Amino acid sequence: MGVNASEPTSSRSPRTPPSHLCSSPSASESCPTTVAYTSTSSYTKETSWETSISSPSSISSFRDSLSENPLIYDITEIRTATNNFLAKRYSSTSSSNAACWRCYIRGRDTVVFQRKIRRKIQKSQLKERLSILCRSNHMSIIKLLGASVSGDYIYLVYEFIEGSNLVECLRNPRNPSFTVLSTWISRMQIATDLAHGLDYVHNSTGLNLSIVHNHIKSSSIIVTESSFNAKICHFGTEQLCGETDDNGTLETGSSSRETEIEEGNVSFRELKSGRNTKFEGMRDYTSPEFRSSGIVTQKSDVYAFGVVILELLSGQEPLKYRYDKNTGDFLRTTLMDTAAAATAEGREGLRRWVDRRLNDSFPVEVAEKLVRLALDCVHVDPDKRPDMGRVAGKISKLYIESNIWSDNVKLPTGISVSLTPR
Numbered sequence: 001m002g003v004n005a006s007e008p009t010s011s012r013s014p015r016t017p018p019s020h021l022c023s024s025p026s027a028s029e030s031c032p033t034t035v036a037y038t039s040t041s042s043y044t045k046e047t048s049w050e051t052s053i054s055s056p057s058s059i060s061s062f063r064d065s066l067s068e069n070p071l072i073y074d075i076t077e078i079r080t081a082t083n084n085f086l087a088k089r090y091s092s093t094s095s096s097n098a099a100c101w102r103c104y105i106r107g108r109d110t111v112v113f114q115r116k117i118r119r120k121i122q123k124s125q126l127k128e129r130l131s132i133l134c135r136s137n138h139m140s141i142i143k144l145l146g147a148s149v150s151g152d153y154i155y156l157v158y159e160f161i162e163g164s165n166l167v168e169c170l171r172n173p174r175n176p177s178f179t180v181l182s183t184w185i186s187r188m189q190i191a192t193d194l195a196h197g198l199d200y201v202h203n204s205t206g207l208n209l210s211i212v213h214n215h216i217k218s219s220s221i222i223v224t225e226s227s228f229n230a231k232i233c234h235f236g237t238e239q240l241c242g243e244t245d246d247n248g249t250l251e252t253g254s255s256s257r258e259t260e261i262e263e264g265n266v267s268f269r270e271l272k273s274g275r276n277t278k279f280e281g282m283r284d285y286t287s288p289e290f291r292s293s294g295i296v297t298q299k300s301d302v303y304a305f306g307v308v309i310l311e312l313l314s315g316q317e318p319l320k321y322r323y324d325k326n327t328g329d330f331l332r333t334t335l336m337d338t339a340a341a342a343t344a345e346g347r348e349g350l351r352r353w354v355d356r357r358l359n360d361s362f363p364v365e366v367a368e369k370l371v372r373l374a375l376d377c378v379h380v381d382p383d384k385r386p387d388m389g390r391v392a393g394k395i396s397k398l399y400i401e402s403n404i405w406s407d408n409v410k411l412p413t414g415i416s417v418s419l420t421p422r
Helices: 032-037 041-052 056-065 077-082 123-133 166-170 184-203 237-240 253-263 290-295 298-314 334-346 347-353 364-377 388-408
Strands: 099-105 108-116 144-150 154-157 164-166 221-224 231-232 269-272 276-279 318-323 330-336
Touching: 077 099, 077 108, 077 154, 108 237, 123 144, 123 237, 154 237, 164 166, 166 221, 166 298, 184 221, 184 231, 184 298, 184 364, 184 388, 221 330, 290 298, 298 334, 298 364, 298 388, 330 334, 334 347, 334 364, 347 364, 364 388
Parallel strands: none
Antiparallel strands: 099 108, 108 154, 144 154, 164 221, 221 231, 269 276, 318 330
């Protein structure tokens, strides 16, 4: 199935060599520094390395000097791991139609996504982009391990995370009245993780690059089983697949159209009773500027984030269409509309709007602040949307307030219960 080799890691313990040492057999030949950490000289090398990075400037220069070794897998490795792409597809990480397999590659439990390349890139350019993206290391982002290119397709290899996507956690069709996210703190934890993860994507100085995610949606957010932490999927997809040009404009043409349909972000016509009914606008998480001009920016991510937060609080789908028998038209209802109407009615309206499966057990003041913040994120004008750094800071404060509220909520005391017959 795969080669028994470990993947380069960014962890640096005080008594181990720096992470630029290559641990894979193929990469060790190109890393002359491996020889420096052998025999009796290892302790001297480690001691001098520890001493040399004692100052912040030394740490910065040392980090910049680390050689990145992104894994460009041979397509034969991907074929072997996926049984020539005949293995059962893995569908728990995303609701998109992109092919996905869970498999073992080089001894690691991974998830492989197949994506169509929208704009051709050279192998050297692919390695350069991978060297930046694989440098990311945030607890709220599923780590990109490497990629492989074959024909018109690129295969993105991510680490496997045990859990389920946010859609399944909020809306299980087999049991609509149940959700694993039954407490306010669990939902605040997800909102906080998502905000800080997206802030890292947008503003991380460690990446030295301004990145647009462009795939923020509830089906692309994994909720871990044990701790209910949120992790963002599909990091780096846009940069490696060439979905947009250097100006952030979506590529035009049939291949781009295929991407939009694949992600569920396209306006469409539905045949009903022999007549065409056009739904205005795009579906779910796409920003108004994308609908009108195909422009994708970081503010588009902020818009999608706001929709996810409203979805998280209400437990409802972002967009619904209801067929009106009297007019023969489809009535469009969005979470933005219902959330704005609920806040306008005051706290009682907000209580009715928030997911009833929380059993009305949540701090209403905190919920109101979070809803208003989400509505700011989905503002029609992208210039009036806050940046993710500001959003992450506000949500962190709301998370602290939620913990204080949770600590103060105690079960009533002084109540006696008798199980004997009366």
